[in-house]
Amino acid sequence: MTVSGWGNFPKLDARLSAPRHEAALAALVAEGRAIARGNGRSYGDSAVSVANTIDMRCFDRMLGFDPATGQLVAEAGVMLADVIDSFLPRGWFPMVTPGTKLITLGGAIAADVHGKNHHVDGSFRACVDWIDVMGPDGAVTRCSRDENAVLFGWTLGGMGLTGVILRCAIRLRPVKSGWIRQQMIPAENLDAVITAFEDNMDATYSVAWIDCAAKGDRLGRSLVMLGEHADPGEVPARHRATPFHAPRHRKITFPMNAPSFALNPLTVRAFNALYYWNGARQKGQSIVDWDGYFYPLDAILKWNRLYGRKGFMQFQCVLPQDTARDGLNRLLTAISESGQASFLSVLKRFGPQDSPFSFPMEGYTLALDFPRHARAIALMPDLDAITLDHGGRYYLAKDSRLPADTFTAADPRAADFAAWRRDNGLADAFASAQSERLHL
Amino acid sequence: MTSPVLILGARSDIARATARAFAAEGHPIQLAARHAADLQNDKADLETRYNVEVTLHDFDVLEVDRHDAFVDGLPVLPGIAVCAVGKMGEQADNETDTAAAVAVLRSNFEGPAILFGVLANRFAERGAGTLVGISSVAGDRGRASNYVYGSAKAGFTAFLSGLRNRLCKRNVHVVTVKPGFVNTAMTAHLDLPKKLTADPAEVATAIVAAVNKSRNIIYVRPIWWAVMMVIRNIPEAIFKKTSL
Numbered sequence: 001m002t003v004s005g006w007g008n009f010p011k012l013d014a015r016l017s018a019p020r021h022e023a024a025l026a027a028l029v030a031e032g033r034a035i036a037r038g039n040g041r042s043y044g045d046s047a048v049s050v051a052n053t054i055d056m057r058c059f060d061r062m063l064g065f066d067p068a069t070g071q072l073v074a075e076a077g078v079m080l081a082d083v084i085d086s087f088l089p090r091g092w093f094p095m096v097t098p099g100t101k102l103i104t105l106g107g108a109i110a111a112d113v114h115g116k117n118h119h120v121d122g123s124f125r126a127c128v129d130w131i132d133v134m135g136p137d138g139a140v141t142r143c144s145r146d147e148n149a150v151l152f153g154w155t156l157g158g159m160g161l162t163g164v165i166l167r168c169a170i171r172l173r174p175v176k177s178g179w180i181r182q183q184m185i186p187a188e189n190l191d192a193v194i195t196a197f198e199d200n201m202d203a204t205y206s207v208a209w210i211d212c213a214a215k216g217d218r219l220g221r222s223l224v225m226l227g228e229h230a231d232p233g234e235v236p237a238r239h240r241a242t243p244f245h246a247p248r249h250r251k252i253t254f255p256m257n258a259p260s261f262a263l264n265p266l267t268v269r270a271f272n273a274l275y276y277w278n279g280a281r282q283k284g285q286s287i288v289d290w291d292g293y294f295y296p297l298d299a300i301l302k303w304n305r306l307y308g309r310k311g312f313m314q315f316q317c318v319l320p321q322d323t324a325r326d327g328l329n330r331l332l333t334a335i336s337e338s339g340q341a342s343f344l345s346v347l348k349r350f351g352p353q354d355s356p357f358s359f360p361m362e363g364y365t366l367a368l369d370f371p372r373h374a375r376a377i378a379l380m381p382d383l384d385a386i387t388l389d390h391g392g393r394y395y396l397a398k399d400s401r402l403p404a405d406t407f408t409a410a411d412p413r414a415a416d417f418a419a420w421r422r423d424n425g426l427a428d429a430f431a432s433a434q435s436e437r438l439h440l
Numbered sequence: 441m442t443s444p445v446l447i448l449g450a451r452s453d454i455a456r457a458t459a460r461a462f463a464a465e466g467h468p469i470q471l472a473a474r475h476a477a478d479l480q481n482d483k484a485d486l487e488t489r490y491n492v493e494v495t496l497h498d499f500d501v502l503e504v505d506r507h508d509a510f511v512d513g514l515p516v517l518p519g520i521a522v523c524a525v526g527k528m529g530e531q532a533d534n535e536t537d538t539a540a541a542v543a544v545l546r547s548n549f550e551g552p553a554i555l556f557g558v559l560a561n562r563f564a565e566r567g568a569g570t571l572v573g574i575s576s577v578a579g580d581r582g583r584a585s586n587y588v589y590g591s592a593k594a595g596f597t598a599f600l601s602g603l604r605n606r607l608c609k610r611n612v613h614v615v616t617v618k619p620g621f622v623n624t625a626m627t628a629h630l631d632l633p634k635k636l637t638a639d640p641a642e643v644a645t646a647i648v649a650a651v652n653k654s655r656n657i658i659y660v661r662p663i664w665w666a667v668m669m670v671i672r673n674i675p676e677a678i679f680k681k682t683s684l
Contacts, residue, residue, distance in 0.1 A: 020453075020625050058453075061485035072488075075481075086489045 003053055006304050007043040007400055008311030009372050012433055014048050018055040022166070026138030028054055029164060035432040036164045038104030039079060042111060043314045044400025045433035046159050056106055059166065062086065070172040071129060076106030076165045081298075083172070084290075089244050092172035093229070093290070095127035099346075101295050106165040111397035112157035112358040114365075116205035116227065116294075119197075119351035123358050125156045127171045133163040136429035140166060154420060157358035159396050161421060161430045161440060177243035179230040180205070180293040186280040190220025190328055194364075197224065197349040204228050205293075207348050211276050212332060212368060213269040213341035220332050222347060223279035227293055234287055246289030253301040257309045263371050265339045272341065297344075306343070307371045314398035315380065316367040317387045317410075318350060324364040327390030331366060331383055340376045342368035357417050359395040367398065377401075384410075396434065407438045414440060443519025444468040448499060448555065450479060453624035454574060455524035457644035462520070463490040465648065470518055472499035472510075501525045501551030502543075507558045520651060521559050522572040523552045527589075528626055534588035541588050548592035553599045560603055564610040570651050572615045573600040577659070580618070580668045583684050604656060615650045616657045619643045620664040636663065 004011040016037075019025040028034060035049040036056045047053070060077040070092060072083065080094055081101040087093070098113040107113075109131060114123045121127075130144035133155055141163075143152035155162045183203075187193040193208050200206055205227035214221045232243040239246065297303055304312070319327040328347070335341060346367045353360040370376035384406050387394070393410045394402060408414050418440050421427045434440070445462040447455050450471035459469050463486045471479050476496040483494040499510055511517070527547035533540040556571055563569030578586055579593030597616055604614035621627065621637040638646075638660045646660045659665045671684065 018625075018628060061481045062488035063481060063484045065488050074488075082489070 003037075003048045004040075004311070005044045005047060005400065006041050007313055007372075008304055008307070008309075009313065009400055010045055010048075010433065011311075012045065012048050012050055014050045014053045016053045016055055018058055020058050022134075022138075022140075025054065025059075025134065025164065025166075028052060029134060029136060029138060029429070032136075032428050033431045034164070035430060035435075036076070036106060036110070036160045038077065038107035038110075039102055041100055041103045041107065042397040044398065045437065046111070046396055046399075047107070048433045049431055050433065051431075054164065056104065056164070059106075060104075063167065070174060071169050072172055073167065073169045074105055075167050076109075077104050079104055080108065087172055088175075088178050088290070091174055091176070091244065093175045093178075095171055095173045096121060096124045097294055099295065100298055102298060105168055105170065106160075109156060109165050109168060110158060110160040111395075112355065112360075113397065114348075114350070114360050116207040116225075116348065118353075118360055119201055119206065119349050120204060122351065123156075123353060123355070123360050125355055125358060127173075128156065129169040129171060131155055131165055132167040134166050135163045136425060150420075153356040154417060156355055157396075158417070159432065159434065159440070161417075161432070161435050162426060163430060175229045177230050177232050177235050178246040178290045179235050179239075179243065180227045180288050180290060181230045181234060181285060182288050182293060183226040183285050184279060184282050185224040185226070186276070186283055187220075187222045187224055189218055190222075190325070190332065193220055193222040193224060193347060194325055194328075197364075200224075200226055201349075201351075207346060209275065209279070210332075210345045210347045210366070211272040211341075212335045212345045213265075213272045214276075215336045219336065220328065220347075221276060223276060230287055236287060246291060249291050249299045251299055251301055254303050254305040257305045259308060263307065263343060265341060268341045268343050271343060307369070310372045312369050312371050313376070313380075313400050314367060314369055314395075315383055316365060316395040316398040317383075317392040318359065318361055318363055318365040318395070319387070319390050319392040320361060320363040323390040323392075327386060327392060328364060328366060330386045330390075334379070334382050334386060335368070338375070338379045338382075340370060340379050342370055344369045357413055359393070359397075361393070363392075365395075367395075396438075399434065402438065404437060404439050414438065442466045442468070444470055444516055446470040446472060446514065446518035446521040446559075448472050448521065448523045448552075449501065449525035450476075450482065452524050452526065452626070453640040454619065454622060454643050455522070456482060457640035458522055458524065458647050459486060460489070461641070461644035461648045462522075463492045463494075466490070466492060467520070468493040468495075470495050470497055470514060472497040474498065474500050501555065502546055504551060504554040507555045510555075511558050511562060517562055517566065517569075519568070520570045520572065521556075522574070522647065523556060524574050525552050526574065526576075526626070528586070529589065531584075531586045531588065544588050545592045548589060549595040549599070552596055556599070556603060560607060560612065563612040564607055567611050569611075570613045570615065570654075571600075571603065572617060572647055572651060573597075574617045574619065574647075575600065577618045577620050577664055577668050581672050581679075585684065613651075613654050615647070615655060617643070617647055617650065617660070618658065618664065618668075619660045620667075622660075636661065636667070 003014040033051040037047040057077045059075040063073040203226040208222040208224045210222040450473040575597045576593040578590035621632045
């Protein structure tokens with residue numbers, strides 16, 4: 001059947017199985033070229049293997065919770081949304097969450113996802129105590145920082161290529177309410193954004209929405225959003241009696257694929273300008289609920305249809321701290337001059353990261369969406385050249401289009417990862433369309 | 441609101457989703473299936489997610505002479521019982537292999553009906569309770585492609601209807617659920633039309649709502665009511681020549 005990632009490209013005719021128990025899973029793994037798939041939220045071809053894609057969503061049991069330590073043991077197919085549903089009412093929230101809650105824990109580990117608190121807490125890895133990984137022979141190995149540490153290291157960020165992530169223990173964060181005290185800082189250009197990030201390194205959460213259509217001395221104008229978990233006393237009066245129960249947002253479903261002309265330089269520029277001025281009016285402090293703060297796009301189900309039938313691609317790189325300012329300047333200049341401004345662009349300061357194959361490093365990450373049409377595709381090599389020049393690297397969970405030589409040049413760790421996979425008999429056992437494209 | 445819910449055939453995808461939906465409302469759960477000890481992870485899941493008490497019970501729907509003892513062995517008589525036991529088999533096998541046909545007929549009709557008979561008497565004696573039978577649209581009219589399964593479900597539907605009629609004065613309610621196509625292990629090999637196919641969680645939500653509102657017969661997706669209305673009303677002279 002046709003399987004694709006969230007970006008609706010590439011669409012591959014792949015064999016997809018949904019095993020219900022470990023024996024059935026082991027039998028599938030034994031067939032080789034297997035890749036586990038969670039909720040299909042990685043953008044490209046990370047979770048598709050034409051020969052053997054394994055839907056892990058039936059492994060969705062929570063196995064235990066220890067309120068003394070905040071440790072949750074769960075199967076890999078449990079979704080972050082379920083964790084929040086069950087534990088926010090009891091005063092717990094994920095320690096690290098990306099911009100969607102509609103991902104599985106297995107996917108979060110495989111991509112070693114990051115959130116708005118990376119500069120303080122690190123990537124998802126920081127909350128993972130151990131992982132059970134099924135190898136090619138069906139045997140399950142528990143790995144952690146102390147036990148099978150090499151496997152643990154490669155599995156975080158290893159995109160499912162070290163084996164099937166079966167179960168994990170993650171630690172949750174105690175919170176006092178389901179609300180966030182948000183501070184909105186309009187920044188009129190790139191220097192101002194970087195200053196805002198550097199001045200607020202002690203904020204728990206920080207992220208910037210960046211207007212990629214702005215040019216000249218407005219290049220890089222952004223809305224920087226800081227956040228702290230609110231105390232019960234700060235919760236809006238009518239919700240104060242039940243501080244963990246934020247109002248449910250109404251969900252709407254994007255009804256169909258948008259026609260290709262819906263997103264053009266004009267609508268994108270207008271949207272970006274409106275978004276900026278609307279945000280700038282909300283300058284200062286406000287109290288917002290967790291769902292609206294962390295997951296604004298989850299309220300629009302199937303929003304990927306906005307980009308139409310041809311799908312879209314993400315460009316997400318991280319640039320090291322010492323070259324980030326110059327690199328961002330050049331990336332943003334190239335984008336605004338091309339007229340291929342992105343509808344949703346996000347800038348985020350990363351803190352230090354110590355792990356063998358995870359995406360983040362200390363510096364700045366820029367994430368952009370582009371519809372898949374010829375002019376945007378033509379822009380990618382320019383952005384890649386700037387990224388390489390500045391010592392940047394790429395986020396595999398977002399990638400659907402990198403040439404292997406670009407990826408390898410940007411990330412020398414890839415060769416070590418591939419060699420480790422070969423030495424441990426994993427190269428043919430686990431594979432995705434992405435690992436084949438990038439020679440992982 | 442928080443009476444225990446007995447889930448029969450607890451290993452199925454619909455049963456798992458239904459157990460979650462009732463546990464989310466705070467009901468203690470009794471999971472019953474063959475080799476119940478294997479359901480430890482499901483027990484842990486319900487306890488961890490919803491902080492409710494969960495017990496496991498060995499149960500074989502085909503051992504009809506032990507159904508009384510099974511009900512006696514429950515720690516407490518449940519307020520609500522959901523029967524999600526079902527076996528589709530392959531129509532081709534059911535036509536040629538007597539043992540296969542017997543297994544389908546007994547698993548979908550005889551076993552569930554006898555058990556619900558036992559529970560109905562206990563509920564009637566107590567003067568309260570709800571029985572939820574998961575039947576099938578396949579029971580609305582026999583078709584060449586799966587009439588063995590369909591006829592067993594038709595029998596179960598008729599049994600539930602009679603039970604409802606008998607017990608409504610005794611404050612015991614009976615819900616007949618006709619899910620239509622559902623994405624489950626049982627249908628994983630079939631290519632089902634998206635608009636007509638529900639997820640197990642959708643079936644579960646519909647069941648909880650039907651129990652809370654004391655509905656009698658529900659099609660999970662309303663479109664199935666219309667589809668089956670048409671199918672039921674095609675004259676037999678024409679119907680027998682179709683391949684549906």
